Amino acid sequence: GAVVSQHPSWVICKSGTSVKIECRSLDFQATTMFWYRQFPKQSLMLMATSNEGSKATYEQGVEKDKFLINHASLTLSTLTVTSAHPEDSSFYICSSQVYQETQYFGPGTRLLVL
Amino acid sequence: GESVGLHLPTLSVQEGDNSIINCAYSNSASDYFIWYKQESGKGPQFIIDIRSNMDKRQGQRVTVLLNKTVKHLSLQIAATQPGDSAVYFCAEKGAQNFVFGPGTRLSVLP
Numbered sequence: 001g002a003v004v005s006q007h008p009s010w011v012i013c014k015s016g017t018s019v020k021i022e023c024r025s026l027d028f029q030a031t032t033m034f035w036y037r038q039f040p041k042q043s044l045m046l047m048a049t050s051n052e053g054s055k056a057t058y059e060q061g062v063e064k065d066k067f068l069i070n071h072a073s074l075t076l077s078t079l080t081v082t083s084a085h086p087e088d089s090s091f092y093i094c095s096s097q098v099y100q101e102t103q104y105f106g107p108g109t110r111l112l113v114l
Numbered sequence: 115g116e117s118v119g120l121h122l123p124t125l126s127v128q129e130g131d132n133s134i135i136n137c138a139y140s141n142s143a144s145d146y147f148i149w150y151k152q153e154s155g156k157g158p159q160f161i162i163d164i165r166s167n168m169d170k171r172q173g174q175r176v177t178v179l180l181n182k183t184v185k186h187l188s189l190q191i192a193a194t195q196p197g198d199s200a201v202y203f204c205a206e207k208g209a210q211n212f213v214f215g216p217g218t219r220l221s222v223l224p
Contacts, residue, residue, distance in 0.1 A: 006157075032211075041122055043216045044158070044203065093157045102148060103205070103212055105157035 003027055004096050006106035013084055014114055020080045021109045023094030029074035030096035034103065035067070038091045050077055084113045122201060124219040133191040137204030137215045142185060144206040144213075149178060149189045152201045152217070161189070161202075196222050 003026040013019050023033060032051050036044040048069050050056035056069035066088075068080040081088050089112050095103040127133045139147070145166040150158035164171045164178045164187075171178050177190040187204050199222045204215040 002160075004157075034211075041219075043122065044214050046214075049211065091155075095158075097211075101146075102160060102163065104160060105150070108155070108157045110155070 002096075002102070002104040004094065004104050004106040006092075006094055006109050008109060009107060010110050010112075012112045012114065015085050016083055018080055018082045019084055019111060020078055021092055021094075021111075023077045023079070023096070023106050025075050025096040025104070028096070028098060031074070031099050032097045033071055033077040034095045034097070035069060035077070035079050036093045036095070038093060038108075040091075044093065047079075081111065084111070086113045089113045122217045122219045124221060126221045126223055127194050128223050129194060129196060131194055133189075133194045133198065133220055135189045135191075135202050135218045135220065137187040137189075137218075139185050139187060139204065139206040139215070140213065141206060141208045142182070144208040146207040147178070147180060147187050148205045148207075148212070149176075149187075150203045150205065151198075152203065154200075158203060191220075194220075194222050196224070198222055 005024045007022045035047045046059050047062045048056040048058045050069050050071040052071050052074050058064045071077040091108050091110050093108045095105045097103045148163045149161045151161050152158040162173045162178050164180050169180050175192045179188045201217045201219050203217045205212045
């Protein structure tokens with residue numbers, strides 16, 4: 001149990017386009033979902049926390065207009081990177097949590113902006 | 115705050131030896147701890163957890179030790195195998211949400 005999926009797993013896009021990444025908890029309903037960003041050989045960096053039906057809470061330094069998060073249901077959260085630029089290229093990972101218990105991570109989405 | 119982007123420390127271990135990965139946590143009020151394993155190009159995977167009312171918990175080939183006095187958490191991997199090569203993160207949870215450690219890269223030498 002506790003499977004979290006992400007789609008797409010890989011995306012390559014042109015600079016200036018927007019990219020949407022989906023995160024789904026497949027066999028449980030998540031009260032909270034998290035979005036992380038990870039650069040090569042570095043640790044996880046929390047970008048934002050989202051609860052179903054509420055606005056996401058962004059970490060300091062993360063632009064909310066740049067990284068749009070929608071948490072429409074207990075099983076789905078989306079992250080949209082708007083007007084992507086090469087510096088946005090990274091590995092984006094979501095996680096799902098039930099009532100402040102264990103976080104289960106998705107497999108990650110690798111974004112490359114050309 | 116959450117973990118920041120740091121370059122990861124590395125632990126190199128001979129195949130078959132035991133590995134010990136350490137983590138210092140910051141909040142004495144944290145009551146739940148998790149170890150995650152992250153292989154290259156994949157998301158972190160839950161390995162084992164422990165609550166603050168315990169000081170040791172064992173899984174299959176893994177043991178987590180918790181020393182609340184010095185706020186220290188360790189992960190022991192018995193008979194380390196090539197498939198154990200990954201980055202290992204500890205996470206602590208207090209009143210708010212999880213805080214992740216910087217991670218340790220485990221390299222298993224043949």
